[in-house]
Ligand SMILES: Nc1ncnc2c1ncn2[C@@H]1O[C@H](COP(=O)(O)OP(=O)(O)O)[C@@H](O)[C@H]1O
């Protein structure tokens with residue numbers, strides 16, 4: 001069942017500053033959808049439009065089948081958790097959680113029951129009578145989440161809820177949120193972050209925002225394995241996917257690309273005969289490279305190397321080793337599992353499984369490429 | 374090399390801090406002294422008699438003083454005792470004064486010790502004890518004659534009196550009384566503090582957090598009004614009050630103080646409220662609070678330091694105000710006089726009576742002092758608001 005539906009939603013500030021356009025998105029009940037994108041791409045703006053804190057400049061927003069464009073936040077059935085937690089500093093934890101319920105004129109007994117219940121789930125019982133300033137960052141975060149849960153909203157909105165926490169706490173709280181979601185399978189959540197690890201681990205579906213609109217929507221692994229465009233390909237995954245320019249030299253169910261750097265790439269992405277000679281970018285994730293002997297590049301045929309060069313820098317992280325090879329624009333990054341010593345300064349050849357080689361034509365994946373001409 | 378130089382820089386920085394804090398402490402001490410000296414002086418003077426004030430400074434009144442006193446003439450009723458004509462009496466009214474030395478001639482004021490007997494001309498003699506009791510004897514009746522003067526050096530312990538306060542506050546029938554003016558000043562000050570805060574808080578919230586057309590123009594107008602001198606408005610406003618029938622009176626002075634205080638109040642409170650985190654207010658909005666609920670339940674409690682600090686300013690300014698009270702309140706009947714006005718009148722009628730003036734002045738500053746000490750925490754917090762997170 002569709003809980004949240006955005007149709008052609010856009011946002012302008014004044015007359016000329018367009019922040020978002022043509023946002024089309026459906027979010028189902030019980031889903032946890034994560035908005036990711038680089039800083040300033042409009043994630044918070046989109047979330048705040050859903051919340052009703054920001055006017056919707058164009059398009060329609062429906063919650064539970066009702067058009068809510070002109071509803072005030074309180075009538076939309078949403079609850080929001082702010083990055084800064086936004087706890088009321090002069091109220092105790094209990095009062096913070098009771099605020100919305102008191103405004104809604106709920107009975108004392110009802111309020112108490114709701115708060116006690118949530119406090120138990122979030123282990124906030126010992127802190128109910130404290131002021132926010134007497135809580136640690138993680139506890140404040142839990143109060144902010146608890147405050148939204150007591151209202152029992154249709155949709156939860158989170159705006160970078162973990163970004164004010166330190167690294168260790170961030171991981172712990174991320175797991176808590178994942179657990180919480182499991183305890184409330186029917187609640188719909190929209191979660192904004194710029195951190196792709198949070199996005200990959202928490203999301204049922206990820207919405208990648210870029211360039212004022214949605215770059216791709218999909219399950220985390222779908223985005224990883226089949227990015228629609230170069231932006232998503234490079235945004236998801238760390239380190240980012242390598243892109244090498246080349247021209248298509250053979251088409252068919254498999255595509256062969258002659259790279260400008262001299263290597264040859266072979267991909268399982270099919271191509272039509274019309275694409276022969278088209279200029280494309282080949283994308284290979286750092287972890288999809290395998291090493292070979294540099295001299296093998298001379299051979300043509302199945303053993304042809306994708307890229308060869310001299311290792312410039314190595315970074316040993318223990319579980320992986322990163323190799324950097326200078327290329328015509330920037331560096332090729334290779335991620336090898338385990339520890340590899342003595343590779344620095346060596347000439348190496350890089351190979352990749354054709355199933356893991358992506359092809360982008362004019363920035364779009366060849367898998368989904370539609371000719372706009 | 375770099376490390377060492379930065380170390381050195383740090384060392385000298387740390388080294389400067391004690392010097393800096395000493396300078397701060399010394400200037401604090403200076404300011405405290407500057408403030409304390411006249412205040413304490415006024416306080417002590419208000420408990421002294423006119424004589425004490427004219428004969429010594431207030432700083433000497435705290436310890437036992439030995440000083441030469443003005444000459445006292447022996448007086449009393451004459452009795453006969455064993456053929457002698459005797460006059461007995463006491464030189465000092467206070468028991469605590471102790472005679473150190475005395476004389477009967479201005480050339481030798483310390484000629485005799487206490488208890489000694491001075492033989493005077495024409496068979497007269499005078500004995501004075503340390504406590505000031507004297508016994509004067511003469512062969513002939515002294516009726517119609519002038520008895521001798523006594524020069525004394527006496528030590529007196531600190532001595533204070535409540536008579537000034539009694540006179541200023543509790544003798545309701547005299548025209549020097551401050552009691553009525555004191556009450557009148559309260560009648561002016563309390564509403565003139567509360568009304569502008571009430572209006573300003575609402576206005577500040579709207580200007581800070583509500584979207585409406587013309588908001589920024591209104592804010593600019595408030596800032597512009599800050600720099601308009603109030604003297605400009607005195608005459609037109611008084612004419613206006615007369616025309617709409619308010620005339621001179623409490624209502625008029627409340628309205629005037631409200632009007633003159635509002636720009637600063639709105640400006641200060643708006644600046645404070647704008648600095649409150651936007652997220653908190655938006656969260657309240659998501660929680661379903663109306664603007665009025667946000668104002669009363671979130672903004673007002675969080676703005677308490679700013680409200681308190683403005684209240685202190687407005688209270689002190691209205692309390693010390695003479696001009697606005699003269700123009701809008703005080704009429705010919707004098708029934709609505711305030712303390713500042715009363716002090717001005719006292720200066721005219723009792724200019725020489727420092728003890729009265731000091732007492733009146735202290736009565737008028739005691740309330741501001743109390744307000745200041747009770748509220749100083751909020752004053753400091755309100756002034757620093759926004760600068761320290
Ligand atoms: N009031 C405003 N007027 C004009 N531009 C704005 C305003 N608020 C935000 N923006 C712009 O909207 C864009 C999106 O902001 P935001 O949604 O906060 O980004 P983020 O994805 O980092 O959360 C930013 O480029 C910002 O400059």
Ligand SMILES: [Mg+2]
Nearest residue numbers: 043044045160
């Ligand atoms: Mg943001």
